[in-house]
Amino acid sequence: xxxxxxxxxxxxxxxxxxxxxxxxxxxxxxxxxxxxxxxxxxxxxxxxxxxxxxxxxxxxxxxxxxxxxxxxxxxxxxxxxxxxxxxxxxxxxxxxxxxxxxxxxxxxxxxxxxxxxxxxxxxxxxxxxxxxxxxxxxxxxxxxxxxxxxxxxxxxxxxxxxxxxxxxxxxxxxxxxxxxxxxxxxxxxxxxxxx
Numbered sequence: 558x559x560x561x562x563x564x565x566x567x568x569x570x571x572x573x574x575x576x577x578x579x580x581x582x583x584x585x586x587x588x589x590x591x592x593x594x595x596x597x598x599x600x601x602x603x604x605x606x607x608x609x610x611x612x613x614x615x616x617x618x619x620x621x622x623x624x625x626x627x628x629x630x631x632x633x634x635x636x637x638x639x640x641x642x643x644x645x646x647x648x649x650x651x652x653x654x655x656x657x658x659x660x661x662x663x664x665x666x667x668x669x670x671x672x673x674x675x676x677x678x679x680x681x682x683x684x685x686x687x688x689x690x691x692x693x694x695x696x697x698x699x700x701x702x703x704x705x706x707x708x709x710x711x712x713x714x715x716x717x718x719x720x721x722x723x724x725x726x727x728x729x730x731x732x733x734x735x736x737x738x739x740x741x742x743x744x745x746x747x748x749x750x751x752x
Contacts, residue, residue: 654679
């Protein structure tokens with residue numbers, strides 16, 4: 558190449574920089590995915606759901622006492638309000654003082670507004686170690702069940718956002734009230750909670 562004066566085009570690699578407003582917290586949960594009482598330990602995450610018209614996003618918060626999805630929010634926008642609005646829904650159902658909410662280190666959970674909201678509610682924020690999905694295994698497991706048992710089965714019927722909302726609400730009802738869980742002794746989350 559040098560002898561023939563040929564030069565290749567080299568793409569410059571973009572350096573990843575963390576936003577100055579990003580707040581990273583310690584992993585308090587440390588894979589202790591059990592809770593003796595409801596409303597004390599939660600995990601949260603976000604997944605995407607493709608439709609024919611646009612991408613949709615689902616944020617879920619799961620109570621580790623009985624693996625019950627206790628708050629969720631669906632949006633066509635993957636901005637910070639997806640996680641913030643889900644926390645606000647949770648705060649209407651539970652007194653969150655001294656509760657732990659664990660997440661990954663995504664921008665939804667490291668943005669200042671989300672961190673300040675949790676602090677005002679008296680929540681201890683916990684985050685997975687960088688690039689370690691096992692630190693948030695219950696949320697990842699829930700999304701696996703949710704997609705396999707509803708989204709993938711209904712793929713051809715999901716035309717737009719309204720379909721995602723309907724399918725998700727139906728699945729949440731099934732998961733909370735009827736779907737048996739081995740970890741809970743073969744009963745669904747709601748029955749385990751009231752037993």
